[in-house]
Amino acid sequence: MQVFHTKSKVIITCNKRLSPYLQEELKALNYDIVRDFPTGLELNITLTECIKLNLNLRCASQILYCLKNFSANTPDELYSELSEMPWEELIDFSGYFSVTSNVDNPNITTPLFANLKVKDAIVDRIKAQKGMRPNSGPDANKAVVHLYWKDSEASIFIDTSGETLAKHGYRKIPGKAPMLEALAASVVMATKWDQKSPFVNPMCGSGTLAIEAALIATNRRPGLFRMNYGFMHISGYDEQVFFAERRILKDQVIKNAALQIIATDLSEDAVEVSRKNAKTAGVDTLITFEVCDFADTPVPDTGKGVVVFNPEYGERLGVHSKLEATYKRMGDFMKQHCKGYFGYIFTGNPDLAKKIGLKADRKVEFYNGKLDCRMLEYELYDGSRRPDEERPKR
Template identity: 50%
Template structure:
């Protein structure tokens, strides 16, 4: 049985570009940052604390608890080191086992081969110790060892999340090319909006930015929207302890948001999908939805942030036709959003030039494999002087 109080190195993974915002999250939660990586943040934590991380983290994808670090130059060395781990404390012979990995080494050219070697090492040890081997397969519904292998550096983790934390569970109606929830949360974090002032989301699509803003404004733990995590299947898991964590998270939630969240889209189907997603997330009554052209979006007088995620011709839209749209975004920000911080999130840097405003920041992000920028514009009342 695993000791849920024992601390080990924990890697909270995230997409490329998210780690500065994930590190700030973890720091606010009271964790000391050991290392900020390109696609993750390393801390030290217990499995009990991993439960809390899965419950509260907004920008991360998986919470990985380290079991062993070692050097391996061949598949045989990998097998021997993995087999030396005391797996009978991690799972039983009746458990279901799924191995996942991130592999980049000259030793093997297919991560599936590495996965099989790890799986073989685990089931061979379990057969020798218990006389019976556990079942294995591709579904993330059991115990999930994760292998990190770069050159000769190997780390074996326990994945305590299972399905990535980006899958909150509320986005039942995705509409067209929706933003991933963790990307939306990181974008909001980059704007510095934490629930004070207005949050305006023109071109809202399926509503992910507005919904994540509502969850942030209400201090709602995103993990409360899920009912399954991989740590629930680990030996030593205390359901009562997790229930207590959930109750504490619910007690910390605010009932109202300071400021207004407004989400608009010209497509009635997008607004309908956004409403339904917001309802699934339990925040529908905190968001004001409207069907209109983005230029008709209501902009309250008392300031805040405006975040626009227009099409950029990669998955949606024709780049040539979008030039007028980006130019109109610049006019809208300049004339209607004075006193606000305006943001345009795009993966088309040529189209971004059509906005025609001087940017104060250009923050790098990745939307899947597409390199993007969150471009900030400070919209002053009157002249900049």
């Protein structure tokens, strides 16, 4: 099977509500989108083109290349269909593979059983053809096969990513309750930041928002931080294609960018973690870190920029009343020190959001894990409110 040079359906998945930002990325890379849905989109491309996308996309989770669509009502029918496929042409019979799935079938009570049937079909086919059987298990660091099965309709994919793309590879020290990198990139993209004016991030935690802002502004792609993908373990893979794409990534980096990115936190440990993560990402010299209360965060007097907060949401008992005062202070800080800026507060607690004391101009929907969240946007105009035609658009 010449999958690297054959066009097929490709599903690019993402976390719920990140699809609009994933679409922006694909359009910027000049790809035609066949369809979009809340957790991803569909293209018609080759497996070789998936290599480029794996290295470039910030908001994606997995890139799945379709091998076959078929009908199956029972596990035995699933096994029968898959055991007829030439897996010996795709997977090294002396190697290793894993199976993942998304299953909604009345004859399956646990996805693990469906995974087992897929694994058995692949192993039995390769053993029959080559006299040897590959190893399999849960690790996604080699070849990965993905099953989508809803009712009687099934599709089998190569997961060209392997480990999720939503983690960008630079955050070796996660810190406390970190924001997923793909979500952080989407949050930055959802703001009205022009990638030139100041980006101010009080309460920076492990620094993910500030780091993603620096990566976006300097065109540093996630592929610069990773050297292993699922596509590398499929027969026919040409490593020269990968290294050529990686050289393009290096050449695209904007060097000596004049950025003002400021990240502060009251915790010395958080700031130290942020510095280390930024150094791994190669953007530590572009971010000014400082230990201080958020109200003492230095805000450049440029008349424009963005200030982005990702405070606690008050999920734990006993902290809600304390956070009410914190949210009010955030509103006061933006009103008093951020005139001319756009202010953003990312929160999963609408009751606390009411304590900010400002009316949001826009509310952008996100999920942080399973928590329904909003990013609230405030135009912190200095003096009279700007006419609509003069306001930055997103």
